[in-house]
Amino acid sequence: MIRPFGWNEFLIIVMAAQWTIALSAIAFAGGGIGGLLIALARVSDVRPLRLAALGFIRVFQGTPLLMQLFLVFFGMNIFGLAINPWIAATIALTLHASAFLGEIWRGCIEAVPSGQREAATALGLKYYNRMRYIVLPQAARIAVAPTVGFLVQLIKGTSLAAIIGFTELTRQGQIINNATFSPFMVFGTVAVLYFILCWPLSLLARRMELKFSRATQR
Amino acid sequence: MADTHAHTSKADVRGASGPAVTMEGVNKWYAEFHALKDINLSVDRGERIVICGPSGSGKSTLIRCINQLEMIQKGRIVVDDHDLTAGGKNVDIVRQETGMVFQSFNLFPHMTVLENCTLAPMKVRGISKAEAEGTAMQFLERVRIPEQAEKYPAQLSGGQQQRVAIARALCMNPKIMLFDEPTSALDPEMVKEVLDTMIDLANEGMTMLCVTHEMGFARQVADRVIFMDRGEIVEVGAPEDFFNNPQHERTRNFLGQIS
Numbered sequence: 384m385i386r387p388f389g390w391n392e393f394l395i396i397v398m399a400a401q402w403t404i405a406l407s408a409i410a411f412a413g414g415g416i417g418g419l420l421i422a423l424a425r426v427s428d429v430r431p432l433r434l435a436a437l438g439f440i441r442v443f444q445g446t447p448l449l450m451q452l453f454l455v456f457f458g459m460n461i462f463g464l465a466i467n468p469w470i471a472a473t474i475a476l477t478l479h480a481s482a483f484l485g486e487i488w489r490g491c492i493e494a495v496p497s498g499q500r501e502a503a504t505a506l507g508l509k510y511y512n513r514m515r516y517i518v519l520p521q522a523a524r525i526a527v528a529p530t531v532g533f534l535v536q537l538i539k540g541t542s543l544a545a546i547i548g549f550t551e552l553t554r555q556g557q558i559i560n561n562a563t564f565s566p567f568m569v570f571g572t573v574a575v576l577y578f579i580l581c582w583p584l585s586l587l588a589r590r591m592e593l594k595f596s597r598a599t600q601r
Numbered sequence: 602m603a604d605t606h607a608h609t610s611k612a613d614v615r616g617a618s619g620p621a622v623t624m625e626g627v628n629k630w631y632a633e634f635h636a637l638k639d640i641n642l643s644v645d646r647g648e649r650i651v652i653c654g655p656s657g658s659g660k661s662t663l664i665r666c667i668n669q670l671e672m673i674q675k676g677r678i679v680v681d682d683h684d685l686t687a688g689g690k691n692v693d694i695v696r697q698e699t700g701m702v703f704q705s706f707n708l709f710p711h712m713t714v715l716e717n718c719t720l721a722p723m724k725v726r727g728i729s730k731a732e733a734e735g736t737a738m739q740f741l742e743r744v745r746i747p748e749q750a751e752k753y754p755a756q757l758s759g760g761q762q763q764r765v766a767i768a769r770a771l772c773m774n775p776k777i778m779l780f781d782e783p784t785s786a787l788d789p790e791m792v793k794e795v796l797d798t799m800i801d802l803a804n805e806g807m808t809m810l811c812v813t814h815e816m817g818f819a820r821q822v823a824d825r826v827i828f829m830d831r832g833e834i835v836e837v838g839a840p841e842d843f844f845n846n847p848q849h850e851r852t853r854n855f856l857g858q859i860s
Contacts (some may be wrong), residue, residue, distance in 0.1 A: 499653060502707035502766075505668055506721035507697035514718055520711050 388565040389468025393572060399555030400576050406537045406551055409473050414480020423514070426492050436485065443482030449543050451475045456547045471545040471553070480537055487529050491522040528592035534587070535581045542577070552576055619682050620673075621646045621777050621808045622667055627676035629662060636662045637673070638832040646776075649809045651819040654829035655855060660812045663829065664779045667810070668699045681776055697725055700770030704782040706762045708754035714741065714765050715750040718772045723774070733772070740768040744798050760791030764798055771802075778802065780811040814859060821843065828852045 386392075424436035443451065455478075456471040464470075495518050503513040547555035556573040560566050620643045627640040637659050644650055652660045663787040665671040666678060669685055669692050677684065680697050683691040709717050718737035722728050730738075741747045744764040746757075754762050763783055770778060780799065784792045798819050803809055813819070819840055820828050826843040828836040828851070836843065836852045846852050 441746075496707075498703060498705055498707040499709065501670055502701075502703060502709070503703035503721075504670060504698070505696060506769070507693065507722055507725040509693065509725075512724045516724065517709055521709075524711070 385564050386562055387491050388559070388568045391586040392563060392569075394557050396552070396559060396569070396572050397576065399550065399552050402549070402551040402555075403538065403541050403553075403577075404580070405597050406472055406541045406544060406549070407474065407534070410476035410480050410537060410541070411534055413473070413477035414484050417477060417481025418484025418488055421481055422488035423494055425485060425489040434551065440482045440486050443479055444486065448475075448479055448540050449546065451479055452543055452547050468544065468549040471547055471551045472541070476537065476541065476544070479540070480533075483533055483536075484530065487533060488522065488526055491526040491529075492518060494525050495521045525593050527595060528588045531584055531588035531591065535584050538580055538584075539577060606725045619679065620644055621648065621681060621793050622810070623677075623679040624666075625677045627666065627673050628676060629659075629666065629671065630677075631674045636832050637666070640647045640676070640834060642827070642834065643835075644808065644810065646808055647806045648824045649803050649807075649822050650811065650825050650827060651823040652810065652812045652827045652829060653814060653816075653819070653855070654835075658829040659832040660827075660829045661781050664701075664781060664810050664812055667777070667779060668696050668701055670701075685761075694795050697773060698774060698775055699779055700775035701779045702763065702770055702781065702783045704785050706754070706759070706766045706786070708762055708766055708769070710754050713753055714753050714757070717754070717765060718769045721769075721773050735774050737768070740771045741765070743771075745794075745802070758791060760794045763787065763791075763795045767795075767798055767802070777810070779809045780809065780813065782814075784813065786816060816831045816844070816859065828855065830855070846847075 394447065421436045421439060425440070427433055427436075452472065455475040456468070459471055460466050473586045484526045499517055499521065500513060501520065503517045508517070541551055542553040544551060545557060548554070550558070552573055556569050560569040617798055622642070622644040624640050624642040627637070629637040640663060652663065654660050662671055666673050667680055677686045679685065680695045683695050683698075685691055685695060699744075708714075709720070711797070712720065715734060715737055718740065719730065719733035722733040723730060723738065738747055738750065741750055744767055746761055746764055746768075749757055749761060749765070754765065757765065766782075783799070784795050787795060792815070796815060799809070799818065800822055811818070811823075823840050826835055826840050827834055828843070828847075828849070830851050836847060836849050838848075843852075844856065847856060847858075
């Protein structure tokens with residue numbers, strides 16, 4: 384029952400890329416919100432908030448993404464929720480992205496000179512306006528390149544969701560390989576598709592880095 | 602919001618009751634370092650004070666306590682009848698009523714000169730963009746750089762940036778202006794344009810506390826000169842007494858070194 388690796392099999396793999404893109408997009412969007420909260424907590428004046436955010440970051444930076452996926456996936460079962468690879472992968476990757484983006488953005492916020500915050504404070508601007516109009520816009524310029532860089536890591540990281548049974552690019556590749564036994568063709572195709580997703584983003588990150596380094600020299 | 606704007610008018614400054622700034626037994630520590638030791642100071646409305654002293658003497662810390670950029674651990678500070686030690690809303694009010702000019706300008710680099718000047722009036726006082734821009738242009742004209750309004754800070758010289766910083770502070774209609782070594786980061790040829798702007802301001806009756814080593818400025822505009830050393834106010838006097846007849850050894854040494 385071995386079937387050859389043909390056009391049809393190729394298209395099935397290509398189509399699976401949409402789930403990789405969807406999972407990456409959701410995790411990135413969720414991680415963007417979570418990361419902003421984590422970053423703000425990390426630079427907060429409130430000590431317990433700072434420590435909580437630090438603990439969160441340390442846990443997620445200090446454990447493999449695969450273990451995070453396992454823990455969420457099997458943890459949901461323990462807490463009586465139905466095992467659902469979609470939900471588990473989304474939660475785990477969102478938490479993972481929140482921790483990493485939070486740490487990246489903390490650095491960007493701290494890179495804004497303290498005089499900026501002081502000048503804003505001296506003008507009577509309160510926390511929300513200081514962050515919204517003075518600190519975050521300046522931090523964002525520094526953050527663009529490393530953030531796009533992390534997005535590339537995240538897209539590649541979604542491949543681990545294959546192991547908990549989430550059918551994205553890698554998992555679809557495994558399924559096709561089980562039917563065709565052409566591992567080199569199959570996983571070569573999978574790898575090329577990841578590359579097509581990631582490479583333009585890497586170029587974009589490089590471009591933005593140059594653009595903003597020039598802008599800040601202005 | 603209209604009333605917050607109205608009550609900052611000049612007439613009101615004169616009419617209010619207590620002194621502009623009162624400091625009583627103020628002490629501040631950075632960990633083990635005793636930065637301010639039992640500071641007692643009262644500044645009248647409309648008074649111009651120059652604070653000088655060697656680096657690390659606490660003079661910047663002193664004026665930064667007035668708008669609570671630094672917290673004190675002991676003592677009492679009252680600014681424009683608002684007790685800062687009571688905390689809460691008073692700190693917000695005092696920050697709105699005091700303008701500050703920094704050694705390193707601290708203009709917002711991602712905003713044009715005009716936006717630098719209009720942000721706080723719009724967001725803190727809640728006035729309209731059109732009104733804020735009108736006020737900003739007025740003050741930019743007063744510091745003689747209206748033609749730079751659409752430029753970004755990095756396109757200006759240091760002296761121009763510092764004048765923008767003064768205009769930005771004035772746009773909030775402050776009752777008190779704090780200057781923290783405003784000319785120390787400037788090239789020598791730009792010091793005068795900034796000092797001239799400050800002299801204009803002094804002549805208009807603004808209450809000013811200036812940390813500066815510009816002794817010519819001190820002689821010309823100061824009502825009182827304060828000398829600080831090691832976190833203490835060592836000597837306070839009118840400029841002519843202070844410069845011609847300093848009472849303390851430490852003051853004499855300091856004046857000897859800088860002249």
